[in-house]
Amino acid sequence: MGSRTRGLLLLGVLAGGAFLASCADMLERHEPVVLPTVGKAPYGELPDGSSVDLYTLTNGTGMRVKVLNYGAILAGVEVPDRAGAVCDVTLGYDSLEGWMKNPAYFGATIGRYANRIARGTFTLDGQTYKLATNNGENHLHGGLVGFHKVLWNAQPMATSTAAGVRLTYVSRDGEEGYPGNLSATVVYTLSTRNELKIEFTATTDKPTVVNLTNHAYWNLGGPGSGDVLGHLLTLFADQYTPVDRGLIPTGELKPVLDTPMDFTAPTPIGKRIAEVEGGYDHNFVLRNQPPRVGIAARLYEPRSGRLMELLTDQPGLQLYTGNFLDGSIVGKGGVAYGKHAGLCLEAQRYPDSPNRPNFPSPVLRPGETYHHTQILRFSTRPLPHSAHAR
Numbered sequence: 001m002g003s004r005t006r007g008l009l010l011l012g013v014l015a016g017g018a019f020l021a022s023c024a025d026m027l028e029r030h031e032p033v034v035l036p037t038v039g040k041a042p043y044g045e046l047p048d049g050s051s052v053d054l055y056t057l058t059n060g061t062g063m064r065v066k067v068l069n070y071g072a073i074l075a076g077v078e079v080p081d082r083a084g085a086v087c088d089v090t091l092g093y094d095s096l097e098g099w100m101k102n103p104a105y106f107g108a109t110i111g112r113y114a115n116r117i118a119r120g121t122f123t124l125d126g127q128t129y130k131l132a133t134n135n136g137e138n139h140l141h142g143g144l145v146g147f148h149k150v151l152w153n154a155q156p157m158a159t160s161t162a163a164g165v166r167l168t169y170v171s172r173d174g175e176e177g178y179p180g181n182l183s184a185t186v187v188y189t190l191s192t193r194n195e196l197k198i199e200f201t202a203t204t205d206k207p208t209v210v211n212l213t214n215h216a217y218w219n220l221g222g223p224g225s226g227d228v229l230g231h232l233l234t235l236f237a238d239q240y241t242p243v244d245r246g247l248i249p250t251g252e253l254k255p256v257l258d259t260p261m262d263f264t265a266p267t268p269i270g271k272r273i274a275e276v277e278g279g280y281d282h283n284f285v286l287r288n289q290p291p292r293v294g295i296a297a298r299l300y301e302p303r304s305g306r307l308m309e310l311l312t313d314q315p316g317l318q319l320y321t322g323n324f325l326d327g328s329i330v331g332k333g334g335v336a337y338g339k340h341a342g343l344c345l346e347a348q349r350y351p352d353s354p355n356r357p358n359f360p361s362p363v364l365r366p367g368e369t370y371h372h373t374q375i376l377r378f379s380t381r382p383l384p385h386s387a388h389a390r
């Protein structure tokens with residue numbers, strides 16, 4: 001193709017883009033042509049005969065989100081790239097059998113306690129509780145049967161600007177060793193502005209600890225696009241919580257400046273990952289602190305142009321770069337997930353907070369409501385000029 005033809009094509013694309021942008025503006029100012037919808041389809045059966053459904057949220061402005069009532073799992077997030085091509089940017093499975101095994105916690109709602117509690121024990125109001133230990137000597141992601149392995153009640157909902165599903169689960173007193181009956185709710189809402197909001201709430205009838213999160217693995221390049229080492233990550237965090245060999249925080253907060261933990265400016269994930277033993281699996285201390293919802297992370301994939309921003313009201317964010325993936329899990333579309341095939345950004349209380357009085361408290365008491373909001377905001381960036389010229 002001659003450079004003149006390429007130039008004309010580019011103009012066409014830019015003009016098309018400008019047209020689409022003005023159309024989108026018009027649609028926002030007036031009425032959306034396609035209203036958000038929620039679909040519900042049978043997905044499979046659990047061994048006890050109960051049926052699992054897949055809820056598909058469609059916003060009419062380019063995105064689709066899939067949620068299972070099994071595990072309140074975020075089963076898929078379809079997002080357009082800079083050319084408008086839509087694909088799923090999360091790792092996961094095509095069948096219930098896959099989600100039921102799910103050793104890597106793809107898309108999982110994690111509860112009651114995301115991340116690790118040292119030696120699976122903590123003391124609250126003078127009483128010591130013993131939890132299941134499922135990660136060496138430690139308790140990880142809620143224990144043997146976490147919130148991602150139970151059936152939730154689901155209620156779809158749609159308005160003129162958003163489609164959503166509300167899921168509820170009651171975790172009984174003593175489940176996995178935790179005190180109190182805990183009523184948990186997760187609400188997924190997809191707006192016409194391509195924002196996916198995930199809101200967690202919980203109440204209890206006895207003092208307990210809570211730390212719910214979502215464990216989606218992102219690869220903004222889409223299925224089969226390789227690892228995430230070329231994604232550019234910005235974390236709005238100046239400190240992190242160093243860990244021991246068992247990934248339990250030492251209790252210190254250390255500055256990220258001039259270390260491989262420094263993502264304060266957009267940085268390729270792979271730039272200094274070799275200097276971090278095992279890869280990134282660390283909690284960052286966010287600049288924004290509760291109860292305000294503020295920016296925590298920005299993730300950009302240069303080839304597709306997809307950009308994802310994560311806003312939250314949680315004090316910490318775990319960056320986990322899929323270090324334990326080794327190609328043995330075959331997921332959506334038959335793709336084998338190799339090391340670093342996806343990354344997680346887990347908004348959370350700091351790991352092992354129940355044993356760390358200097359960390360923000362994860363304690364929930366009767367009469368209080370635990371709140372956790374995260375917003376995933378999707379958009380695209382155009383090709384930089386230098387890339388057009390090539």
Ligand code: GLA
Nearest residue numbers: 103104105281318320324344
């Ligand atoms: C979290 C943990 C990791 C790992 C993954 C699941 O992100 O911090 O160490 O357990 O979950 O594989």
